[in-house]
Amino acid sequence: TTTTTTTRESRVVTPSLPKEGVESDVLVESFDASKASSSLHNEDLSPVIRSKRTFSTFDTASLWVGLVVCVPAWTLISSLMALGNISAFMALSLVFVANLFVVWPIVLQASPGIKYGIPFVVHARSSFGVRGANVAGLSRGLIASVWFGIQTVVGAKCLKSLAVDFGVASSLVPYLDGLCYGIFWLAQAYVVWNDIESIKTIEKLAAPILLFLTLILFTFTCASSGGIVESVLTAFSANNSVMSGSGFSWKTFFQAATASASFWATMICNASDFSRFSKSDTSFKKASFAMPLAMVVFAFASIVVTSSTAQISNTSSNLITDPMVVTSLLSVHFNWGKMASVLAAVGILTATLSTNIAANILAPANAIQNLAPSRLSFRTSAILSMILGTLCLPWKLTGDASSYILVWLTGYGAFLAPILGIMLCDYFLIRKKTLMLEDLYSTDTNGAYFFTNGVNYKAMLAFAIGIFANLPGFLHAVDILPSSMLPACLALAYDCAWFVGVFFGGVAHFVLYTFF
Numbered sequence: 252t253t254t255t256t257t258t259r260e261s262r263v264v265t266p267s268l269p270k271e272g273v274e275s276d277v278l279v280e281s282f283d284a285s286k287a288s289s290s291l292h293n294e295d296l297s298p299v300i301r302s303k304r305t306f307s308t309f310d311t312a313s314l315w316v317g318l319v320v321c322v323p324a325w326t327l328i329s330s331l332m333a334l335g336n337i338s339a340f341m342a343l344s345l346v347f348v349a350n351l352f353v354v355w356p357i358v359l360q361a362s363p364g365i366k367y368g369i370p371f372v373v374h375a376r377s378s379f380g381v382r383g384a385n386v387a388g389l390s391r392g393l394i395a396s397v398w399f400g401i402q403t404v405v406g407a408k409c410l411k412s413l414a415v416d417f418g419v420a421s422s423l424v425p426y427l428d429g430l431c432y433g434i435f436w437l438a439q440a441y442v443v444w445n446d447i448e449s450i451k452t453i454e455k456l457a458a459p460i461l462l463f464l465t466l467i468l469f470t471f472t473c474a475s476s477g478g479i480v481e482s483v484l485t486a487f488s489a490n491n492s493v494m495s496g497s498g499f500s501w502k503t504f505f506q507a508a509t510a511s512a513s514f515w516a517t518m519i520c521n522a523s524d525f526s527r528f529s530k531s532d533t534s535f536k537k538a539s540f541a542m543p544l545a546m547v548v549f550a551f552a553s554i555v556v557t558s559s560t561a562q563i564s565n566t567s568s569n570l571i572t573d574p575m576v577v578t579s580l581l582s583v584h585f586n587w588g589k590m591a592s593v594l595a596a597v598g599i600l601t602a603t604l605s606t607n608i609a610a611n612i613l614a615p616a617n618a619i620q621n622l623a624p625s626r627l628s629f630r631t632s633a634i635l636s637m638i639l640g641t642l643c644l645p646w647k648l649t650g651d652a653s654s655y656i657l658v659w660l661t662g663y664g665a666f667l668a669p670i671l672g673i674m675l676c677d678y679f680l681i682r683k684k685t686l687m688l689e690d691l692y693s694t695d696t697n698g699a700y701f702f703t704n705g706v707n708y709k710a711m712l713a714f715a716i717g718i719f720a721n722l723p724g725f726l727h728a729v730d731i732l733p734s735s736m737l738p739a740c741l742a743l744a745y746d747c748a749w750f751v752g753v754f755f756g757g758v759a760h761f762v763l764y765t766f767f
Contacts, residue, residue: 278304278531279368279688287692291381293624296617298368298688299527306528311538313455314525317605318518319545320461322405327514327660328550339554340487345504346550349511350543356753357515357522358536359675364523365532367688371521371614372621375670376691378677378760381698382705385622386714387670391520392615394663396636398517399611400645403439406603407432413596416589436637439604443612443633457605464598468577469552472559475585486558505746506661512749513664515542520671521614612636658728661748665725668752669717669759673710676757681764709763717756721748 278301284292306314328342363374371391375384410431414420420427442453473482512519529535560577578595615636620627627635678684690698694705702708724745726732744751 277366279366282368282688286689288694289625290694291376291621291624292692293620293628295620295629296370296373296624296692298373300368304368304528304530306525306534307530308534308538310455311525311529311535312541313457314609315538315542316545317453317457317461317602318610319542319549320465321402321602321606322599323401323606324514324546324549325553327510328553338487339558342507343547343550343554345507346511347543347547349508350515350546352508353512353515353519354539354543356519356671356675357539357542359679360519360671361522361526361529361535361539362532362684363678363686364526365529365535366684367686368527369688369691370524370527370617372617373691374523374678375674376700377682377686378674378707379710380702380705380707381691381694381700383702383707383711385618386711387674388618388621390670391517391667392618392636393639394667395517395521395611395614396640397643397645397663399607399615399637399640400643402603402607402611403432403435403640404646406435406600406607409596409599409603410435413593432641435600435603436641439607439612440634440637442604442608443616443637444630453605453608457601460601461598461605464594464601465549465552467594468556468598472556472563476559476562482555482559482562485562486555502746505743509664509747509749510660513660516664516667516671516749517614518610520667520674521617524613524617525609611640615639661745662725662728665721665745665748665752666718668721668749669714669756672717672753672755672757673713673760675753676760677710677764680761709767710760713756713759713763716759717752720751720755721745724748 279298280301282298282300284297287297328346363369363377364371367374372384372388375387379387407428408431411427414427414431470479473479476482477485526535529538556577612633616629616633619632619635620629678686687699690700693701695701700707721744723732723737723741725748727734727737727742728745
């Protein structure tokens with residue numbers, strides 16, 4: 252049985268509590284858009300009511316699998332091993348523990364999206380203000396746009412390799428890199444020009460394809476280097492010059508945990524962009540555990556494939572951080588020819604496409620259209636975010652393991668972490684999981700989230716405090732601040748940058764809201 256209540260927020264169906272007292276899902280059933288301000292509302296930003304929810308547990312789990320199986324995820328674990336000189340087993344353990352922990356903030360941040368059907372930029376209005384939310388949205392959107400550019404470069408390199416292998420073009424052809432980038436860019440634009448259902452379809456198709464191709468590569472390399480058991484034992488052996496490290500240190504542990512959390516920092520922040528389409532809270536929670544499981548399986552496969560490839564091709568002890576290089580080495584050794592190129596292209600392009608569309612286009616598109624909802628549609632905003640991602644020159648950000656972990660992953664994680672801390676504190680501790688839905692779309696000066704001219708300056712100050720806590724460590728990472736001027740405590744803080752940012756942002760917001 253259910254009881255139906257009508258409030259100024261919206262009509263919400265509240266299922267009667269079962270005798271055990273366990274709280275059931277509470278989902279928005281309707282929303283009166285006529286009361287919303289045109290400067291804060293359009294169809295794409297409107298709450299997704301219960302009858303319009305289409306994402307099942309399988310759909311959401313497929314989304315996470317599609318996000319995990321990508322080139323940057325492969326690069327993450329090999330970069331951790333290269334940076335900290337740790338063993339394969341230790342790197343795998345760190346990735347699993349860190350990603351299992353990350354599920355917790357993902358589920359928490361997804362909660363308002365499930366309950367109210369609102370996207371990240373609308374949720375941010377409750378803590379930053381109906382206008383101030385643009386700061387949080389654009390901050391998240393800018394990072395995602397850069398990620399989009401990085402992933403598009405990966406896809407473009409794959410297309411270039413395919414074109415050269417099939418004799419369509421020579422590697423010396425002027426502007427071939429740019430042409431391949433443009434082709435892959437347009438392919439992604441075609442997908443996002445359609446509605447959310449097309450994105451869901453891409454994720455549902457990508458997940459099994461990616462897992463199948465990963466399994467093929469895993470099985471073949473193991474069979475060619477002594478069998479699966481032998482290959483696994485070799486990969487995780489302390490005597491393996493490619494995969495073994497000198498030992499464990501807490502510094503490496505904190506760097507690995509921060510890098511893993513930062514890897515998902517963008518998705519944690521805008522979890523409600525996806526959870527708003529989920530059919531229930533329970534469904535989303537169950538599906539979210541697909542992420543750490545898929546991450547550890549993919550990391551395990553990448554370690555074994557890298558080790559086996561090194562053994563097969565007799566490469567040096569340098570870690571192979573790029574799966575395209577793995578495929579190239581195997582192709583040369585076994586004289587696979589064009590078959591290898593096709594398989595590699597299908598796998599890498601599918602992985603890149605599914606990751607880019609789900610993780611790196613939705614959030615910046617929502618952030619951009621939030622600037623002027625009455626003038627900008629999701630489609631237009633998505634194209635603008637894709638252009639922005641190209642203008643950021645993303646091909647310069649992932650040159651080596653140190654740059655990838657300490658500068659890029661840790662740096663943007665530290666930047667986004669205070670936003671997450673502020674929003675979690677605001678929703679769970681201050682608002683007690685209750686939002687005035689109509690006021691999130693209202694410019695009325697008496698609205699709950701109008702604050703001062705639409706901006707909550709206390710949240711802005713908390714955001715600045717959270718960033719400042721990690722700023723010295725970041726300046727040191729980019730060689731602006733010398734080691735002699737960086738106190739040990741601030742160096743340690745940057746090793747834990749994501750956690751520090753969440754903590755300081757959340758605590759500062761709570762203190763400012765409560766006492767000032």
